[in-house]
Amino acid sequence: MLVNLHADADAAHTERSLRGLGLWTQRLADPEGQIRSLRIVAPSPPVSADTLSGVPGVCSVLATQSGHPLVDAQAGRPVVVGNAQIGGGAPALIAGPCSAESAEQVFAAAEIAAAAGAGILRGGAYKPRTSPYSFRGHGPDALGWLREAADRHGMALATEVMSEYDVERVGDVADLIQIGSRNMQNFALLRAVGRARQPIMLKRGRAATVEDWLLAAEHALDAGVTQVVFCERGIRGFDPAMRNLLDLGAVALLKHVHGQPVIVDPSHGCGRRDLVLPMAKAAFAAGADGVMVEVHPHSETALSDGAQALAAEELQVLASQIGVQS
Ligand code: PEP
Ligand code: MN
Numbered sequence: 578m579l580v581n582l583h584a585d586a587d588a589a590h591t592e593r594s595l596r597g598l599g600l601w602t603q604r605l606a607d608p609e610g611q612i613r614s615l616r617i618v619a620p621s622p623p624v625s626a627d628t629l630s631g632v633p634g635v636c637s638v639l640a641t642q643s644g645h646p647l648v649d650a651q652a653g654r655p656v657v658v659g660n661a662q663i664g665g666g667a668p669a670l671i672a673g674p675c676s677a678e679s680a681e682q683v684f685a686a687a688e689i690a691a692a693a694g695a696g697i698l699r700g701g702a703y704k705p706r707t708s709p710y711s712f713r714g715h716g717p718d719a720l721g722w723l724r725e726a727a728d729r730h731g732m733a734l735a736t737e738v739m740s741e742y743d744v745e746r747v748g749d750v751a752d753l754i755q756i757g758s759r760n761m762q763n764f765a766l767l768r769a770v771g772r773a774r775q776p777i778m779l780k781r782g783r784a785a786t787v788e789d790w791l792l793a794a795e796h797a798l799d800a801g802v803t804q805v806v807f808c809e810r811g812i813r814g815f816d817p818a819m820r821n822l823l824d825l826g827a828v829a830l831l832k833h834v835h836g837q838p839v840i841v842d843p844s845h846g847c848g849r850r851d852l853v854l855p856m857a858k859a860a861f862a863a864g865a866d867g868v869m870v871e872v873h874p875h876s877e878t879a880l881s882d883g884a885q886a887l888a889a890e891e892l893q894v895l896a897s898q899i900g901v902q903s
Contacts, residue, residue, distance in 0.1 A: 578616070578617040578624070578626070578629065578638065578639065578640050578641065579605075579614055579615070579616050579617070579638070579639040579641070580595075580614060580615050580617070580629050580632070580635045580636075580637070580638050580639075581613065581614045581635070581636050581637045581638075581639070582612065582613055582614060582615070582634050582635065582636055583634055583635075583636045586633075586634030586635075586636070587634060588604070588612035588615070588634070590633065590634060591615065591632060591633060591634035591635060592604070592615060594632045594633055594634070595615065595617070595629075595632060598624060598628070598632075599621065599622050600617050600621040600622070600624060601617070601618050601619070601620060601621045602615045602616065602617060602618065603615065603616040603618050617629075626638040626640045644788075644791075644792060644795070645791045645792055645794065645795040646795075647795055647798035647799055648791050648794050648795050648798060648805070648835070648837065649835070651798070651804055651805065651837070651838075652835060652836030652837060653836045654804070654838075655838065655866075656753075656776050656804045656806050656838045657776075658696075658697055658733045658735070658752045658753045658776060659696075659697070659727075659732070659733025659734070659752035659753075660696065660731055660732070660733055661696030661697050661732070661733045661752075662696075663806050663838050663840060663866050663867050664838040664866045665866075668861060668866070668867055668868075668899050668900050668901055669696060669697065669840065669866055669867025669868075670690075670693065670694060670695040670696065670697075670867060670868060670870075670895075670896055670899070670901045671695060671696075671697040671698075671699045671735060671840065671867060671868070671869035671870070672686075672689070672690035672693065672695040672697075672698070672699065672869070672870050672871070672872050672887075672892060673686055673687065673690055673695075673698045673699040673700040673723075673735075673871070673872060674686040674700045674701075674871065674872065674873050674879070674886070675700075675701060675704075675844075675871045675873070675879065675881045675882035675885075675886065676700070676701045676704050676712060676714055676719075676879075676880050676881045676882075677700040677701060677702050677714070677715060677719035677722055677723055678712075678715070678879070678880050679715075679722075680722045680725075682873075682874060682875075683700060683719070683722040683723055683726045684722070684725075684726050684729070685874035686698075686700065686726075686872055686873060686874055687726035687727065687729065687730055687732065688730070689872050689874065689888075689889040689892055690730075690732070690872060690892070691730035691731075691732060692889070692893070692903060693889075693892040693893050693895070693896040693901065693903050694896050694901040694902050694903035695732065695892075695896070695901070696732060696733060697732060697733045697734070697735050697752070697753065698723065698726060698727040698730070698732045698733070698734050698735070699734075699735040699736065699755070699869055700719070700723050700726075700736060701714055701719075701736065701737055701881075702714050702715060702716055702717070702718075702719035702720045702723060702736055702737075702747075703716060703736075703737055703738065703739045703740070703743065703747075704737075704881060705737070705739055705757050705758075705759050705760070706881070711881065712880040712881055717746060720736065720746065720747065720750045721750075723736055723750065724750040733752040733753065734750060734751050734752050734753070735751060735752065735753040735754075735755055735778060735869075736750070736751045736754070736755060737754075737755035737756070737757050738751075738754050738755070738756070738766070738770060739757065739760065739766075740766070741765055741766055741769035744766075744769045744770050744772060744773055745772075745773070747773075748770075748772075748773030748775055751775070752775075752776075753775075753776055753777065753778050753806065754770055754773060754775055754776070754777045754778070755777070755778045755780065755808075756770065756777055756778065756779050756780060756797075757780050758780040758781060758782055758783055758810055758845075759782070759783075761779060761780060761781060761782035761785055761789075761790065761793050762782055762785065762789065762793055764793075764796055767793060767796045767797045767800060767802075768796060768797075768800040769800075770797060770800070770802060771797060771798075771799070771800025771801030771802050772800075772801060773801075773802075774801050774802075774803060775802065775803060776802065776803050776804040776805070776806065777797055777802050777804075777805055777806070778805075778806045778808050778840070778869075779793060779794055779797065779805050779806070779807055779808065780808045780810050780842070781807070781808065781809050781810055781811075781812065781824075781827070783811075783812055783813045783821070784812065784813060785812070787827050787830060787831070790807065790827075791835070794807065804838070805837075805838075806838045806839070806840060806866075807831050807837050807838065807839040807840070808839070808840050808841070808842055808869060809823065809824055809825070809827055809828050809831075809839065809840075809841050809842065809846070809860075809865075810823075810841075810842040810845045810846055811823045811824065811842075811845060811846035811847075812824055819846075819847050819848060819849075819852075820845065820846070820847060820848025820849075820885075821845060821846050821847070821848070822846075823841070823843060823846030823847065823856055825841070825859055825860060825863040826863075828841055828860060828863040828864055828865050829863045829864050831864075832863070832864030832865065832866070833864055838866055839864070839865055839866055840860075840865055840866060840867040840868060840869055841856070841857070841860035841863075841865045841867075841868050841869070842868070842869045842870070843856035843857050843860060843868060843870065844869070844870050844871040844882070844885040844886070844887075845871075845882075845885070847885065848882075848884060848885050849884060849885055850876075850884065850885050850886060850887055850891065853870055853885065853887060853891075853895065854891070854894065854895050854898065857870065857895055857898075857899055858898060858899065861899055868895075868899065870887055870892065870895065871885055871886045871887065872886055872887045872888070872889070872892050873886035873887075873888075874889070876888065
């Protein structure tokens, strides 16, 4: 809760009165250093707006129960990503290889994505892998291939940053910075990425509640990120039949209740290419603004996630069925 003070109020006096009610306060000053408002902060006990209005010096009370006011403030606003947009009506298609494996592979995958009408190329230069012996990405070289491939087709670029130390490097080439599932609550990374003053795509942590996810986005926005696109990619379920449990209820909640920009990643959600199309359609039915899918020119030789990568024709079918113009 926030109390605004009368122009001639004695802020220190009002603060003492609030403390007398057992409340903890934080001072909010205007650019001249004048204290104009006091925020009631934890661990204050519950207090009504009426009680606060009666405190000497208080002019008005802003009662917000939300723990994520910055997230709330971005509701209903589309996210502009280079030449593309997420939200605002048209279905967004983000496509590309799981890993950027070579310049040739990236250029071929970008051609497939562009031909299907994807506005955003997505590929990994830094790959979070469960085993240290799996392919972990080509790093800075791959960033160069990805940017060049995106530029060839006038596409925007999304790519993941895994470390605070790489934020500047990744921010320089990416239009949309991806924070991966494993880093959703890496608060140091979320705060460092704020320094890039760019939009991010925040993938849901595998064991994160929707509230955890919203509050992680709040951290990023508080640190300077301009907009957060939420990406549902499945949570860990009990059933090994599917790679993850794609939570489309959370997508409906984020879109229809919270008004947030939200996309779905059915590739990691299911882990199998034959289920990517049905779950992409389900994602839009639930309210998603877009989908992010993996493609590969030769998935049988892919260095990561070959089983879920779509071929060119499969991406074409998906794009036309979700209403993307190629
Ligand atoms: C990815 O998007 O390439 C990825 C590794 O996904 P996640 O962080 O959702 O596991
Ligand atoms: Mn992948």
